[in-house]
Amino acid sequence: MKRWGSRLLCVFVWGAAMAAQAGTLTVSAIDSHGHAVGDAVISIDRANPPAAASTHYVDQKAETFIPYVEVMHPGDSVVFRNSDNTRHHVYSFSPLAAFQFILSPGESSAPVLLDHTGIIAVGCNIHDRMIAYLVVTADQSQVTSKQGKARFDGLPPGRYTVRIWHPQLSPGHAPASVTVDVPAEGAAPALPFTLRLLPDPRGSADREQLDY
Template sequence: MRPSAIALTAALIMTAVPLAATSSELSVTVTQSGSAEPVTGAVISIATFRKVAPVSAEIYQQNRAFHPHLLVIPVGSSVDFPNRDNTQHHVYSFSPAKTFNIELYAGRPEAPIVFDKPGIVELGCNIHDHMRAFIIVTDTAAIGQTNESGQVTLAIDPKYAEGGEARIELQVWHPRLPDNTRPVVREVDLGQPANITLSLEPEPATDGSLDRLQQRFREL
């Protein structure tokens, strides 16, 4: 049985927190600039010497939405895009990390898409403009998403401490960054909790209505 995309994302994030015997940990808290509200779902990563093996995952379409909205996968992973709606979809990405186009289809595409470069991939549907999702393709094992309290704990490769480094760079990404095509970089001190603030765009308005073109494909 194919594991779900959510389970695979969770498994990848779990690798960011191995046993303390092999690494130290960095606790990160992310809040929103101006309000100090916790930021949920921010993706935090640190360059490491450890890599993660590719996985097979999926992002399915149901109720004219992508599920999950955000998927974190290692470089070289393959992602399937099954359509569970009775409406056809046309999935694409123009992102430099992966450009692809799955033309109008129902059911399951002929083959999964392989994501062979690290970066941020934004997904869209050429039939339903409101449909949007993101894939974070990573080449590091130290990566995770902030919880409802805006917190995440990452494993620090002990080689950093051995090298006498006192500070480390974090890459921080969120879909509502003003420029969400790239992460922002924050430098923090090792050995103490990190507090990061982000300036985010407002939540986008949602519109569940179907236009005429969407209606034509609803029963296909």
């Protein structure tokens, strides 16, 4: 019993030491009017922890792709499903992944494997205001919430380059980036970004009624 107790104590101490060597980084995004910006992709220059490939789902409701922006990793797949009462023609001309599916109500597409990093714009040939973006990245990345927040926990201490991208930034502009030091314990100072965004290309649909 004493031997097992010693082992458990060692595991506990090791786990506590590892936790003490992990910091937190919180990022916020607002627009030029001071409003929170959701759907911004925050990336830090650290590779994702090894994980099995996963399948992501992009739905179509109220003639809108949900989510608007989806972060994926090389080797992941995406499936499009139609939860509307009308037909959709989903397509992408991206050299990273060209595809098209005609989906009747209730149908789902075959999985599309995405094994190259980059940004893939997705549209609907029937409803022009429908658009979504698949961001395939090897870096640790998150999409900001409606409150414009993203939080990275369990980061090893060190200096990180943080980048932000949003589909409504002016085309051709490089993503804004900043360098921040994450401490061995606790949180780095909150990192704010202010973005100058173009109008939402999806039109005037009532986003508050959409489930995302």
